[in-house]
Structure formats: structure tokens, C-alpha cells
Amino acid sequence: MIPLDETVMQALLVAVVAVPLLGALAALLPAPPGLRGRSPEQAVLRHGVTVTGAVLVLSVVLALGFDHDNPGTMQAESDVGWIPALGIRLHFGTDGVSLPLLVLTALLTFLCALYSYAKPPPGPGPRAFVALLLALECGTLATFAVLDLMLFFLAFEMVLIPMYFLIASWGGQGRAAAAWKFILYTLLGSVVMLLGLLLIGLNAGTFDMVRLAEEHGSGLGHTTQLLAALAIGAGLAVKAPMWPLHSWLPDAHTAAPTVGSVLLAGVLLKMGTYGFVRILLPAAPEGVHTFAPYLAAFAAVGIIYGSLACLALVRKGAGGDLKRLIAYSSVGHMGFVLLGIATLTHTGVNGALFANIAHGLITGLLFFLVGALKDRTGTSDLDGLAGATGAALYGRAPRFGGILAFGAVASLGLPGLAGFWGELLALLGAYHPADGLSRPAYLVFMVLGALGTLLTAAYMLLVVRRVCMGDPAGPGPGRPAAEPGVGDLPDVRPHEFAAWTPLVVLTVLAGLWPAALLGLTDPAVQSLLPGVTR
């Protein structure tokens, strides 16, 4: 949209990855004179907002400078040798697949920093918090920007330690166990993934993703591809997460601080599905082709499982936690993404990438909302919130209730909002999977997926029923407010408004104008999946 020099683009992309890292280091140093602010805490939180804001601006400029006529080709590429002994190069670049994810990451992290600035998380000092947040941002952005297998692995691992400490130090109840579960699961997954990456890299003679995609698995034997697809797929599936490897997710989400949940759901899960599209599909096509039906089956089960788990949690008297519920709904939504990928068609993969972004926006918003609700009422327990008749947010905090209902409706995939297109395209892809895949099986998966959307609608509406509706004046057991009634809950505060509006706007925008995103991803997907007609 704005013509930028190639060198400028390169510098932009490298800066997007490097600035958060430098910011993280700077956050550990004492503030320089003139930037001290009211207190050291305020200064360092402001530092976080500044750096993430700068990264957001950089990534938006990058997106504007991106050649939208050729989203299928790598742009802003820079390629420097780093460790010749292992053949690892600092190879950065972005195309239509990674660009939306880069912007999404920068946006969500910025919103998180903004939110934390107004409402510092309870726990140890904010200095470490900001440093960890920025390190986390660097890791996720690097994951989406690098084009070298080993660098990808490094970036993939880089998010573990910051996230561990975010959960373990600033989390809620059961944080220590949840943090352990998170890091052990994902580390086990990523070490297995490393073995697969090495298998591909050593056998193909290069760790370069672009070259591997060009060769399209031609240099790899069938067994190698099978083993590599299995190992890499397992590692990515833990992160995505795919049923039955998802069990770390609900605990981590429930225990994580609001900001941690938002980033975990909005960005970190995407690293898994992005790896499928970027590495596995092009580099080991034969292996993927063999395992695709299993992946689709697990995805379909995940969709149903996630929805049923949510339905169980939302029941009256089940003692369901709202955060846990949204975490399980993530398992279902990521099931759609995985199903789309497993169809191996352009339609399905495009749908998966779309659903990726949509899930990031919507679930990010929902976790923000639940976090804010928990701050206000002191609980995210559904029964405690709802009392006898319902939490009555419509009556007590109308704007807040409205946004929550909006998030829930977007999440269930209402046409016209972002959640709709991705799941529709994923199901459409399953209706007619790639050649050589069993169509009847995929039809079954499609039906299961469609059933899943119904179940999703059911529990999301129940959530709206129990949280937003109800009698505002009616005293409910366990209702935390001393004198329940209109106005006992503060409505949306300005900083919350600032953090949530972009997500709402983008959700609507992506729902009304999906072509903006699909136009970016489709050419890139076509070059990653050559020889597929649908």
C-alpha cells in the first residue's frame, strides 16, 4: 500500500523481532533520568507500553509496506549466516501466512501491556513482569518471522521460560502445578519436534524453510517423511493443542493471570498451527498425507470434546470456572483449525489460517473480559457469579455485559463476525478433502464438526444466559457484592475500553470483509501446497 524500499522492509522485520528483546533487557535496568515517572513501577510499566506500542507501529508499517499483490512470495527477507557449524542462518522473512499473525501478536501484546499499565497484576514487582512479557513477545514474533528450522525451534522454546514465570509468579490458585504442567508438556513436545526437525534438516541437507518448501519433500525418503511428520506433528499438536494432548491447557489458562491467558490463547497456540502450515505441509508432504486422516479424526474429537466439556462446566451446580470454560472452548476452536489443515486443500488451510486469527481476536477478548469480571467480583466461578437467577450483567453493568455477549456470540461463529468464516471454510474443506484422502471419513469429521458448532452455540448462549441475564436486584447466594443492584458493578473503565475496542472492531471487520485476510493467505497457501486444485 505504501511503497517501501526492500532494505527498509528488512530492517522493519528484524526490528519487530529485536526491539522486544532489547526492551526486555532494558526493562531490567534502572530507568534513565527523565523517564523515571511517578515511581519505578509506573516507569517500567510505561516502558512496556512504549516498547510494545513501538513494535505494533513497526508491524503495522510492515503490513502497509507489504506487497499485497504478491503475498505468496517471501518478502522483507534477510539472510545472514549465524552458526556455520550447524548450518544455521539468521533467515527472516514474511509472507501472507505469517504477516497477519505478526500483526496479531504485536496488537495483543500491546493491548496486554496497556491493560497492565492501568491495572498492574498482583504479585511480585512489575519490573520482571514487563521483562518477561517482552521476552515472550520476542519469542512469538520470532516464531512467525524466522525461516530456518533451528531458529524456529529456538523461538519456539524461547516462550517457555517467560510463560512459566508469568504463570508461576503472577497466577491465581494452583499456579505452581499449572505452570509445571505447561512447561513440561510443551517441552516434551518440542524436544520430540526437534528430533523431527533434525531428521528433515540432516536428510535434506538444509534447515532453510524456503528451500525445503521449494523441494517439497523431494529429497526425503518415505520413511524419513513419516517419522519426521510424526515427531514434528506430535510436538506441534501439544502446542496447538490437539485432543488428547491438550490437558495442560485448561489448568494453565485457569491459573494464568489475565494477560497470560490472553497471550496464551491468542498467540501461543497459534505457534503450533502455524508450524503445521509453514513446516510440515510443504517439507514432508508424503508424511503429512499419511497422517492427515488421523489428525482430522483427533481434531473432530477435539471439537466435540471441547464443546461437551464446556457444556458440562456451564451447568448449574457444576462449579465450572469461566476461565476454564473458555480454555476448553479453545480446544474446540483449535480443533477446527487442525481439521482445516488436515484436509490438505487450499480451502481448508485458508479456513484454518482465518480461524487462527479469529480465535486470537475473540478468545483474547473473552479472556480480557473474564479477567476483568474476576477483578470486579473476586471470582470466575460460574455458580458463584450467577447465583440463583444469573449474574445480570446487562442490568448491573450494561456495556460490560454487552461486550461479553458480543464475545460469546462471535465465538459461537455468528455469520458476520470473525468466528464464522474460518470454521465454515474448514468444514467446506472437509467436505471435499485432497485427493487420496478418504472422503467418507472426512464427511464424518465434517458432520462432527458441524455438530460441534451447534454445541458451541449451546454453551455460549448458556454462558450469556447465566452471566449477562438475570435479576439485577435479586439477592443470590454467593453474590459477592454487598448490596446487589444496578450499578454495584463498575462498568467498562477507560483503559478496558481502550484495550477491548480494537479487538471488537477487528472481529467485526474480519467478519464483514474476510477477503482482506483471505486475499493475503490464499496465494501463500497455494505456493505452500502446489499441485492441489481445491
Place this chain on the structure above:
Amino acid sequence: MTAPVTLASESIQRLGAHSTGSAQNLVQSVDWMAIAPPALAAVFALVVLVTDLFVAERRKPLLGWLATGGLALSGLAIIPLVGEDRSTFCLTSGNGACSYVADPFTLTIQLLVLGGAFVTALLSMTAVREEELPAGEFWFLLLASASGAALLPASRDLATLVVALEVVSLPAFALVGLRRGRRLSSESALKFFLSSVTATAVMLLGVSFVYAATGSMHLSAVAKGLPGSDSRLETLAATGVVLTLVGFAFKAGAAPFHFWVPETYVGAPVPVAAYLSVVGKAAGLAGLILVTVRAFPSYADLWGPALAVLAALTMSVGNFAALRQRTEGAHSAVRLLGWSSVGQAGYLLVPIASAGYAGRAEDPSAAIGATLAYALMYAVVNLGAFAVVAAVRGATAAGATAAGASAAGRGEGPGGATGTADDGVTGHRLDDFRGLASTRPLTALAMGFFLLCLAGLPPGVIGLFAKVTVFGAAVEAGLGWLAVVMAVNVVVALVYYLRWTALLFRPAADSRPTGEDGGLPAEPVTAGPGMLQRRLAFPLAATIALTGVLALAASGAPQLLLRFADTALF
């Protein structure tokens, strides 16, 4: 003790010369340049020993600086040898095999052991003063052992190899037992000595078998002679190979010959434990590499799988034992590092096993290079971790004495499970690290970095890529199962490394266990900030800074260390 080393190898030469029967070739020219690194260390060992006699008690610290300088000099003596490929003590007839070769492999290991010994020396300054170790003896023994470790990778005949290994070990026994009047110290020294001597005996038996089967001591001649040896001697040769390997596996601390490791580390002064975990281990591994890859390549199908199993066993035993360490146990920090070093030895064995699968035709350099790169990384961060342990212990010990000697007098701290009054403070507990970040932020950051390097997780980039090279060696050799075992081990190891790291950043007041008898006056927290704020002794701070900067630099530019995985070594 070290002077006879060169003599020993020379006399071997004479033996060899005699056996060829050419008396006029007895006189050899010695390339002093090539043997400078071990020789300088040996010379300084003697100088220190003699100087000790003439130095007044209050000047004793000078000996430490003399020793450190000597180690630095012998380390610097490596520089002119780079790229030269010198060799000396060669046979003047026959196949012209050399006993001392300074090839890239040798120089890398010499850099590692002399660098490790240098850092150990820095680290020991405080320990020698505070624990009142006999200075002259300590520095002499350290230098002697270091010179043996520097000689070992250069040796290319079995006799020199065995002698060098003994020169590494014998002073080490004394170093472990140097804390006079401490039961734990002498007990662990005895344990170390007995098991080590057994291993040496086994190894010597093996070496003699190999000599009987091939008629030569030189590694290259053995390599040539083994496959062609008399078929009736085949059993003898194979037994010899196995027994020799057992000896070296012991020195490297590989399971099932690892039992001495944690006990010995706990009993030894902390710097000595650091020395054993890095230099001792490197020496054992270098010997193992030399005998497997240089002497017994024809038995690769024997030692390849054996080492693979050994590697899997070693890493699993080490990591699971380290996992079981309780934070409040006495010496749990040192014990944990000891067990974790067993686990790390397992990773180090993986590429050597892979070299066995690479086949005789291929150059084993690539696989061995992975071991070297990993060993260098391990040396830097493990020494750093030990330095922090020494520093923290120093702080707590000082605090204990400052707050009241009664704790030592009663000898029953919260973790005083051993109950030996002679151990004084119940230092080196993992619990002592709780909240280190609030009292000593830089030290805590360094420690966290070292631990994450050992675990192989970013920000410890060098640890991560060192593990990647090891994984790469295993995958390339087709040792998939070993790679998977190692993957599981990496996850297990993460648990205890990360638990320790998390402990550093936890608030100090968080559930501090109070002594069972309640009235312990020297409760570390009440002794409090004052004692922890005490400035670190300069050598300790320098050690932490040096290893920290090295690890950081290597994390930014991993090529610094990983290039060894990519060069021709032999």
C-alpha cells in the same frame, strides 16, 4: 609427581626402540614447544611446592596467584600450536608412531582442562583461605593434576594414556581428602581412591591384553594390529578392549561406574568438586575417545552399542537421582550438581557412541566434535554454577559465624542429617538459594543463566544448540532410540534445573522452614540481609563474572564453541 610423566613416556619410547633393536636411535629430539602446555603446568607445580617452603605463613596467598599465573601461562602456550599439528616422542624406526601429538583434538581438550583448572584456581583462592587448607600442598596437587589432564589428550600410546590418567587421579584423591579432620572429607577420598584404583587395575589388565594381542602400545599400531591379530587371540583382544573401556568409563563417571561421583563431590571442597566435574570428566572422556576412535575402530560394532547403552543408562540414572534431591537436605546443592554432572556425562557419551555407528570409512570427527562442543559449553556453565554455589555458601557460612558460633558448636542445623559436628555449617543446601534474587540480583541472574544453559533452554542459547549438536549426531548415526531417551532426559533434567531457578526468584520469606528445635539462633534469615549484603570475595566474583561473560558471549555467537563440531580433529 609430574616430572616422571615425561620420563615415563620417554622410557616407553626407549622400550619401543629397544624392541626394534636399533640402539643408535635412542636419542630423540624433543619438541619442547609442543609439550609446553602440560610441561609448564608441571614445572609450576614443582615451583609452587618448593616456594611453599620459603614463604611466610601470611604470604601464602601469593602461592595461589603463582599457581593461577602458571595455569594461565600453560594455557597461553597452546596458542602458538594452533594449526601446526606437531608431534613428538616419535619412534625413529618402524611405523614412526608418535606418543605425543598436538592436533586440534588435543589442543581443544587442553584448552578445556587448562581453562577449567584456571577457573578452579580462581575459585579456590577463597576456599583455601576460609577452609584453611594447606596452601602449598593444595596448589601443587591442583597443578599436578592439571598437567596430567593436559598430557592425556595428547598421548597416543596406551602406556602414556594410563600414566596421564593416573597423574590426573592421584592428586585428585589427595585434593578431595585435604580438609583435615573432617570425616566426610576423608571418607569420600577413601571411597574415591578405592574405586578408582580398582578401575585402574581393570584398565591395566585390559591394556596388557591388548598389548599381548597386538604387540604394540601405540594407538595407531593397535588400530592396525587388532583386526589382523591371530584368530586364537581374538577373545583376548576383545576382553582387553572391554576392560580398557571399563576403566575409562569409570573416570568419566558413566553409569554403572558412577557411584563415587556424588559422595566424592559432597565430601570435597567445592572448588575441587567443580574441578572433578569438569576437568576430571573431560580427561576421562578424552581417554575414552582416544581408545575408542583411535585405537579400537575395528571394534566399533562392539563399543558403539555398548556406549549407546551406557549413555542412556548414565543420563537416566543421573537425572532421576538429581530429580530426587530435596531442597532442604544437607549439601543438596552440591549433590544435585554432582548427579546432574552424571546426567551430563551421559549426553557427552552420545556422540562417541554415534561415532561407533558412523562406520570405519567415515571420519568420526563430526560426531566427536559434538562431544567437544558440548564439553566446552558444559565446562563453562558448570564451573559458573559451582562458583555461585561456593559464593552462596561463603555468604551463609560467614553469616553463621557472625551470628553466633553455637550453630556450629551444636552441629545440628535444620538439614544436619549427617549430624557430624565437624562439617560445621550445613551449607550448600538448595534452600540457601531461596530469594537470592532479592539479596544478590546479579549473582542470581548469573546462576539462573547457568542453570538454564545446563537445561538447554533459552535464554541459555548455547546450551540449547550444544544439545542440538548432540541430538544431531545421534540422529545422523541412526540412533533414534537414544535420541528419544535423551529427549525424555532433557525434560526430566529441566524439572530440577528449573525448580532451582525458580527458587532463586522466590521471595526469601516464603515458607522458610524453621529449625526443628526452634531455638536455632543462626537461622539464616534472621542473620539476614546484613550478612548477605557482604561483598563477594574478589576471586569468587571474578570467577562468576568470567564464566558468565563467556556463557553470554557463546550464547550470542554459538559458533565460538560449536565450530569444533565442524572441524577436522585428528
